Amino acid sequence: MSPFRVKASHSPTVLVEMSAHRVVLDSESPLPSCPTCDELLDLHQPDESRPAQLLAICLSCSKWYLWLDEPIDGHGIALVELPSHETLRERMPVEAGLGRVGREAESA
DSSP: OOOOOOOOSOOOOOOOOOOEEEEOOOSSOOSOBOTTTOOBOEEEOSOTTOTTEEEEEOTTTOOEEEEEOSOBTTBSEEEEEOOOHHHHHHHSOGGGTOSHHHHHHHHO
């Protein structure tokens, strides 16, 4: 069975702001907590060839982070907050039929 693939005619550019958080781990808290709600993050390794890059998901507040296991200023790791589904939907170009107005027009 071949994987499902979607072929896009073009790739729209979407500009979003992202927040980076420096997290210092220690022996008392070896796992990072969510910078928003302070709950422990659920870690996933989507690419086995890149063990220093993890996806961190907060099951409490539904925020997603990219975990970059590389020191920042010699200390800690970086958690980069990924944009939410709603943010991406709002920023998608309408002319590509991907933005909020484009989807609303399709359903009308």
